[in-house]
Amino acid sequence: MNRNGVTPRAPWQLVGLALVAAALFVIPIVGLFSRAPWRRLPKLLASDLVTDALTLSLVTSIVAAALATVFGVPLAWLLARGTFRGRGLLRAVVTLPMVLPPVVGGAALLFALGRRGIIGETIDNLTGFVLPFSIWGVIIANVFVAMPFLVITVESALANLDPGYERAASTLGASPLRIFWRVTMPMIAPSLRAGIVLAWARALGEFGATVTFAGNLQGRTQTLPLAVYVSLESDRDSAIAISMVLIVVSMTVLVVLRDRWWSRT
Amino acid sequence: MTLDAEIRLVRDDFALDIELQIAPGTTTALLGPNGAGKSTVVDALSGLLPIDQGHIKLAGRALDDPTGHANDSGKAVFVLPRHRRIGVVFQRYLLFDHLSVAGNIGFGAHTGSAGAWISRLGLEALAHRFPRDLSGGEAQRVALARAFAIEPELLLLDEPLAALDVSTRSATRRTLARHLANYAGPRLLITHDPTDAFLLADQIVVIENGRPTQLGTPDQIRQRPATPWISALAGTNLMRGIISDGSIKLDDHDFVLAAADRTLNGAVLVTVHPNAVALHEAQPHGSPRNAWRTTVAAIEPLGDTTRISLGAPLPIMVDITPASTAALGLRVGSPIWASVKATEVGLTPSDD
Numbered sequence: 001m002n003r004n005g006v007t008p009r010a011p012w013q014l015v016g017l018a019l020v021a022a023a024l025f026v027i028p029i030v031g032l033f034s035r036a037p038w039r040r041l042p043k044l045l046a047s048d049l050v051t052d053a054l055t056l057s058l059v060t061s062i063v064a065a066a067l068a069t070v071f072g073v074p075l076a077w078l079l080a081r082g083t084f085r086g087r088g089l090l091r092a093v094v095t096l097p098m099v100l101p102p103v104v105g106g107a108a109l110l111f112a113l114g115r116r117g118i119i120g121e122t123i124d125n126l127t128g129f130v131l132p133f134s135i136w137g138v139i140i141a142n143v144f145v146a147m148p149f150l151v152i153t154v155e156s157a158l159a160n161l162d163p164g165y166e167r168a169a170s171t172l173g174a175s176p177l178r179i180f181w182r183v184t185m186p187m188i189a190p191s192l193r194a195g196i197v198l199a200w201a202r203a204l205g206e207f208g209a210t211v212t213f214a215g216n217l218q219g220r221t222q223t224l225p226l227a228v229y230v231s232l233e234s235d236r237d238s239a240i241a242i243s244m245v246l247i248v249v250s251m252t253v254l255v256v257l258r259d260r261w262w263s264r265t
Numbered sequence: 266m267t268l269d270a271e272i273r274l275v276r277d278d279f280a281l282d283i284e285l286q287i288a289p290g291t292t293t294a295l296l297g298p299n300g301a302g303k304s305t306v307v308d309a310l311s312g313l314l315p316i317d318q319g320h321i322k323l324a325g326r327a328l329d330d331p332t333g334h335a336n337d338s339g340k341a342v343f344v345l346p347r348h349r350r351i352g353v354v355f356q357r358y359l360l361f362d363h364l365s366v367a368g369n370i371g372f373g374a375h376t377g378s379a380g381a382w383i384s385r386l387g388l389e390a391l392a393h394r395f396p397r398d399l400s401g402g403e404a405q406r407v408a409l410a411r412a413f414a415i416e417p418e419l420l421l422l423d424e425p426l427a428a429l430d431v432s433t434r435s436a437t438r439r440t441l442a443r444h445l446a447n448y449a450g451p452r453l454l455i456t457h458d459p460t461d462a463f464l465l466a467d468q469i470v471v472i473e474n475g476r477p478t479q480l481g482t483p484d485q486i487r488q489r490p491a492t493p494w495i496s497a498l499a500g501t502n503l504m505r506g507i508i509s510d511g512s513i514k515l516d517d518h519d520f521v522l523a524a525a526d527r528t529l530n531g532a533v534l535v536t537v538h539p540n541a542v543a544l545h546e547a548q549p550h551g552s553p554r555n556a557w558r559t560t561v562a563a564i565e566p567l568g569d570t571t572r573i574s575l576g577a578p579l580p581i582m583v584d585i586t587p588a589s590t591a592a593l594g595l596r597v598g599s600p601i602w603a604s605v606k607a608t609e610v611g612l613t614p615s616d617d
Contacts, residue, residue, distance in 0.1 A: 168359040170346040171311050172373025172415055182372070186363040 105210025137214030157191030352412030
């Protein structure tokens with residue numbers, strides 16, 4: 001029942017279309033679980049392919065989420081509070097990876113940071129360090145696609161925060177850095193946590209930019225999504241097992257986000 | 266510790282030009298309608314907005330001096346908000362939601378002094394609560410303690426009672442008056458509510474359209490309002506008395522007023538709006554329970570109304586139209602009947 005005590009009856013046309021939409025999400029998951037090799041599951045999940053990919057995915061996604069936070073929060077602050085020219089343009093460029101096909105992002109990273117790239121070549125010449133096809137390549141690809149989620153979430157929280165609180169803190173003698181740590185950050189904490197989890201989840205599922213920029217080398221750059229793709233051709237049961245791991249992780253993230261964080265903001 | 270401010274600035278289409286001198290231990294109210302520039306004054310004093318011309322000096326120290334005339338160095342001075350030592354109580358208090366009462370008071374406090382302020386404002390029982398669990402009056406006391414804890418050289422109160430509902434406002438106002446009296450520095454009260462200004466301030470500066478339109482003690486402002494806005498809002502008749510069973514014995518006049526409320530007992534503040542008083546040539550018939558014979562003491566034109574001051578036994582102000590003044594043939598000294606309905610007699614309990 002809604003606030004008025006009367007629930008309007010839903011038109012059947014809407015209900016029908018909505019059911020089709022819901023089926024589109026439900027059926028694939030049911031299909032996946034119905035084909036699950038339950039008995040072989042422990043063995044499949046313990047294989048080198050899966051454990052290598054799982055370790056790599058966890059390490060790279062967590063490092064990527066951490067880097068996205070360290071660099072993304074200041075960027076969000078600048079976008080929300082800055083008064084410089086070109087702020088709108090900068091915001092557009094920052095959010096671009098959210099709508100850009102990740103493969104294009106990966107290609108762009110390759111041209112910039114690859115061995116022949118404009119910056120990559122210099123790094124290679126100076127240090128002999130090559131980013132692509134290394135674990136750092138995976139991490140950079142992850143940060144590239146995941147950071148916009150954090151920046152957007154945190155920026156909107158900052159924009160909605162009453163600037164009066166920061167002013168009040170300044171009249172109480174607090175320096176700008178102290179205001180940032182003791183007032184701004186705690187007051188947007190729920191959004192910050194949501195942004196970090198969103199960025200982490202996006203990094204965990206990243207495929208296109210990773211495969212383009214970092215390649216697909218088991219134990220070095222082959223993350224869980226890449227392992228799913230490879231296994232589909234060789235060992236379907238492995239692909240299903242890894243997919244189930246990713247679904248469980250994603251579901252957990254959603255539940256945790258909704259109950260612990262989103263309801264409070 | 267004196268505030269000496271001459272604030273001149275232009276923002277967009279709005280120009281502010283006002284002087285404020287506040288002596289230690291006194292309260293000045295800046296009283297004006299919304300949009301008169303009161304919040305711009307708060308911003309300028311607290312350092313959120315630099316002034317264009319003039320100066321702000323507090324306790325002999327120049328805080329904002331764009332031309333360098335007001336300090337010995339002769340150079341322009343602008344002190345950042347965090348170095349001004351101005352304790353601000355904000356309109357919505359702006360307590361930090363993620364910090365406890367003690368955390369809020371300790372935020373800007375000198376080490377160890379937060380505890381002293383918690384007990385001085387009687388907040389011990391609330392120290393571990395969070396702002397969302399406080400009533401409006403409690404939140405105001407926390408905001409006050411937080412401002413006091415930085416040991417400010419000026420206390421700036423921005424509409425400190427506006428966020429409260431009517432039922433708690435007068436009690437909170439009395440508490441506020443007591444705490445203000447214990448603070449030795451200059452105090453500036455920003456308000457649009459004449460009652461707050463009359464009851465809390467020693468001096469009132471009326472501000473309209475960015476300029477001061479009148480300056481004086483509460484009595485002077487009330488008795489001789491200089492503009493239509495003050496006369497309409499601030500020119501209300503205010504008296505003290507003791508009420509019992511709907512009859513108010515006034516303290517300063519040999520007069521008993523009837524009020525509609527028969528439940529109140531004890532000391533009250535009585536307000537009668539000048540519009541609520543009717544004048545008659547002869548004794549009025551019908552409902553008014555308050556009708557008395559008096560004389561016209563003064564006649565003052567105030568824009569589109571005329572303000573009549575009545576003589577003994579109850580010297581109050583009456584606003585009527587110039588047409589009525591003419592129709593009644595009023596002159597200073599004219600005998601006249603005045604009446605007020607019991608329902609138009611406003612009452613606020615007071616315990617002092």
